[in-house]
Every structure is written in structure tokens, then in C-alpha cells.
Amino acid sequence: MIDSIMKRLGVSHDLYRNGNYTVRTPIDGSVIGQVSLEGAEAVDERIAKAQQAFEAWRKVPAPRRGELVRLFAQQLRDHKEDLGQLVTWECGKILQEGLGEVQEMIDICDLAVGQSRQLFGLTIASERPGHHMRESWHPLGPIGLITAFNFPVAPWAWNAALALVCGNSLLWKPSEKTPLCALACQALLERAMEEFGDDAPKDLSQVILGDRDAGERLVDDPRIPLISATGSTRMGREVAPRVAARFGRSILELGGNNAMILAPSADLDMAVRAILFSAVGTAGQRCTTLRRLIVHESIRDEVVDRLKKAYANISIGDPREGYLVGPLIDSQAYEQMQSALERARQQGAKIVGGERQLAESYPDGYYVSPAIVEVEQQDELVRHETFAPILYVMGYRDFDDALAMNNDVPQGLSSCVFTTDVREAETFVSAVGSDCGIANVNIGPSGAEIGGAFGGEKETGGGRESGSDVWKSYMRRQTNTVNYSRELPLAQGIKFD
Numbered sequence: 001m002i003d004s005i006m007k008r009l010g011v012s013h014d015l016y017r018n019g020n021y022t023v024r025t026p027i028d029g030s031v032i033g034q035v036s037l038e039g040a041e042a043v044d045e046r047i048a049k050a051q052q053a054f055e056a057w058r059k060v061p062a063p064r065r066g067e068l069v070r071l072f073a074q075q076l077r078d079h080k081e082d083l084g085q086l087v088t089w090e091c092g093k094i095l096q097e098g099l100g101e102v103q104e105m106i107d108i109c110d111l112a113v114g115q116s117r118q119l120f121g122l123t124i125a126s127e128r129p130g131h132h133m134r135e136s137w138h139p140l141g142p143i144g145l146i147t148a149f150n151f152p153v154a155p156w157a158w159n160a161a162l163a164l165v166c167g168n169s170l171l172w173k174p175s176e177k178t179p180l181c182a183l184a185c186q187a188l189l190e191r192a193m194e195e196f197g198d199d200a201p202k203d204l205s206q207v208i209l210g211d212r213d214a215g216e217r218l219v220d221d222p223r224i225p226l227i228s229a230t231g232s233t234r235m236g237r238e239v240a241p242r243v244a245a246r247f248g249r250s251i252l253e254l255g256g257n258n259a260m261i262l263a264p265s266a267d268l269d270m271a272v273r274a275i276l277f278s279a280v281g282t283a284g285q286r287c288t289t290l291r292r293l294i295v296h297e298s299i300r301d302e303v304v305d306r307l308k309k310a311y312a313n314i315s316i317g318d319p320r321e322g323y324l325v326g327p328l329i330d331s332q333a334y335e336q337m338q339s340a341l342e343r344a345r346q347q348g349a350k351i352v353g354g355e356r357q358l359a360e361s362y363p364d365g366y367y368v369s370p371a372i373v374e375v376e377q378q379d380e381l382v383r384h385e386t387f388a389p390i391l392y393v394m395g396y397r398d399f400d401d402a403l404a405m406n407n408d409v410p411q412g413l414s415s416c417v418f419t420t421d422v423r424e425a426e427t428f429v430s431a432v433g434s435d436c437g438i439a440n441v442n443i444g445p446s447g448a449e450i451g452g453a454f455g456g457e458k459e460t461g462g463g464r465e466s467g468s469d470v471w472k473s474y475m476r477r478q479t480n481t482v483n484y485s486r487e488l489p490l491a492q493g494i495k496f497d
Ligand code: NAD
Pocket: 146, 147, 148, 149, 150, 151, 155, 173, 174, 175, 176, 210, 211, 212, 214, 215, 216, 219, 230, 231, 232, 233, 234, 235, 236, 238, 239, 252, 253, 254, 255, 256, 286, 287, 288, 385, 387, 413, 455, 460
């Protein structure tokens, strides 16, 4: 099965069947590939090639660069099913979510194609006669992309589509847990490059298969002006100072600890559906997964009751076969979930779910029933991101207290309120409301569209990817002053003669 998917996606057999590093599917732990991890020398050579490719690509007019991204989007449309299936095989999310990820890639490509004709600068009024000023945006250089296992294709595309139209070359270090997805995306982009013609330099996009050492090489190399890194806060804490030490730029997309405030006026049917999708979807392994439910005391019992009933009906199983929840990525993720639940139990929390499922059928697949954990207060355990389907439920009486709880965690990615009270809704998205990069009203915290900027504050890293004016992060800004007069007046009226 994997062989036929990889063949249709254009990945040569040698690239994923002959290496020294074993790739397993989280579905049942079976081997789906053998890839070769690259050492220091190979990474160094790739960076040099990326620099050469950048020097050629930056000369290609931006709308023409957009044409390459348009062709890539067509490849993605033609192979949406195959790539979606590969995402399911390699990271274990259900096929609907795998297909959703590929659709996000297509959407960002479409946005980037339009953007390629809109890399707008400014004209600025000069204080000096016979002068004009303007602001221009120029390509930046080779861009280093480091990505996480749980979204093995879309975040790369958010960066890659914009970085390409902005005139940059790409070096991608995917998660060591999902190298096949990276090889497939690269193969589709190479097909688009072939169709595009000679304007696209050969090494415009490269994949570096490796572990964190390979990531660290990119992070430390001054030839790479921008590192865009998606992953845990631990990773970001290591990457940020190293990039800063060489005055590089970084876009950091790190951990989240996302909350919903559920007010008494809310439409509870909608809220329960939103909770289910955002707390349980992708087996709780989304950066935007709902992890904290802050519910008004007057409706707490009813909501918990409805959630327990809904959770009892969740189908758990092989993500290729139409179940709603697939496996955790590996045994380590399972152990981390169990250790968080054990701590909660010791602290007196009421817990439903969290048990291992299907262990007999899949001894090497880590399926769990999503857990609802009722706690009295937001302590250190709740403040920590456990990357698994655990929903902590806490009560509130006063909206301001709920807002304070929403904000009282180290992370600042996504948040939402369910209410029909306009004062509560507007307060939540105001300057004194949620402190997160994403704040929603009457929709859950996960499942963002690509049109907006995506990212979060505090320990989520402060980076933004995807839509809005994010393209500017992949370019360098230049201020130009042009004197078309025969005089040389100085700014601020300074006389120097
Ligand atoms: P991880 O931090 O273990 O690994 C992410 C990537 O960083 C991998 O490619 C890894 O090899 C690399 N890496 C690790 N240490 C490094 C270092 N010191 N230098 C350079 N590279 C290094 O994360 P994961 O387990 O793959 O993903 C789950 C985490 O990612 C969760 O915390 C989740 O919230 C977060 N995430 C965030 C977003 C977002 O947009 N904010 C999106 C997806 C995932």
C-alpha cells in the first residue's frame, strides 16, 4: 500500500526503502520505510547549494515565482487523496484530517499566488525638495524550516509557499517521526519545478532528513537568515537564543494550552460539538487542541454530563477505517499521558477515560480513550501542555475570573468563548481580554483558516505564519531615498558647509 502511494506521489523507492533509519506507522507499529539520516557534512553542502539557488531565484520576477506555486498547488490537487493517506499512515491522524491538511496546503498556495503580485512597498513623503522616499521589499535568503510530527505537511507549506513567492530557497528539516511526508511534498514540488522550466534552480527546495542535530546545524548557520521552527516550547527555548546569538531571525510556533470559557448564555449544543472536535480530534495532538474548559458553575454539571455521554460514543481505531480517533504517535506520548493522569488522580481529580484501548489487536499501537479530568483549580499540572487528549474542566462564577484563568498559563496560542452575551464576547477579544494569538467567539480553538495570521504569544513563541501580512517575514525591508534635484539638502535642516 505505502509503495503504491509513494509511487503515485513520485518518491523514488531508493529514498525510503534503503536507509539506516526505520520509520514506523503509529497505527500498528509496523515498518513503513527506511530512510537515510544526513550528517554534518551533507547538511553543510545543502546549505551551500541553497545559497546558490537563492542567488538565481531572487532574480526571477515575483509573479513568475507565483506561477511555480500555482503549478505546485495543481500537483497537490491532483494528489490530495494520496498525500492525505500518507499523512494518515505516517502520523496516525484520521483520513478526514489528513485530507484537511492537504487542503490547507492548497489554500496557502492559492493565497501565495495572489500575493506574488502584491509584494507592496510604500512611497513616503520626503521633507527635502526634489527627493522621494520609498520602502521596498527584497528576497531574504535560504530559509530554514523545522517542523513537528503532528502536522507533517501543512506548516511546511504555510512557510514554503510564501517564502518561494518572496524569492527565497528552502531547506526543510522535518520531524524524524514523519520523513516520508517530507519526501512526498518535495517530490510533488520537484514535479512542479520540472513543468515550470529552467527558471527554477535545481536546489531551490531541499529536504534534510535528520534528528535534532541536523536542526541545530541549520539553527547555527549564519548563511540562513531566517529559521521558522514549529514544535515544543522546549525546542523553541533551545533554538531562539542560538538564532539570536548570530542575529538571525526566527519564527517560533511552539506549544499551546488552549482554553474555552463556556458561559451560561451559550448555545450548549454548539459548544458540546465544538468541545468534542477540538479536545478529541487528532487524538489531542494538535497545537490548538482544547485542553482547558472553564465552565460557569451554574451549567457545569449539565455540561460534564453531556460530555461524558458524547465521549462514551467516540469510536477509536485504525484511522484509515473511518474511526473518529486514531492512535497517539508513540509509547512515549502514551506514558506522558498516563503520568499526567496519575498526578491528577493523586491530587484528587475526578477522571473519566484515559485508558489504553485495542492493546490486544495493536500491541505496538497506542490507542487511548480521551480523558475528562475535573479539577478544583488551575495548578502546575493544568498549566503544562501534555500532548494527548486530556481535557481539564474547571468551574467559574465571575466572567473576569474566567478571563484571568484563560490567561494564567505560560502558553498563549489559542482561546475561545462560547456566549451569546455581546459584552462578554467583545470583552474577550478586546485589549483586556484573551492574551492569545487566536481568540474566537462561538467556535472552538482549533481548525484555523489560512487567511489569518497563525501563531501565539508568551511560550508559544510569538511567531506568525500563514495569511494576513505574514509574507513580510520572508523578505527584507529597505528604505530608499532618491534625490532627483541638483542640490544636496540635509535632513533635519542641518547645515554642513
Ligand atoms: P519537538 O519539539 O519534539 O520537535 C519538533 C522539531 O524540532 C523536530 O523536527 C525536531 O527534530 C526538532 N528539534 C528538536 N530539538 C531541536 C533543537 N534543539 N534544535 C533544532 N531542532 C530541534 O516537537 P514534536 O513532538 O514533533 O511536536 C509537538 C509539539 O509541537 C507540541 O508542543 C505542539 O504544541 C507543538 N506544535 C506547535 C504548533 C504551532 O503552530 N504553534 C504546530 C504544531 C505543533
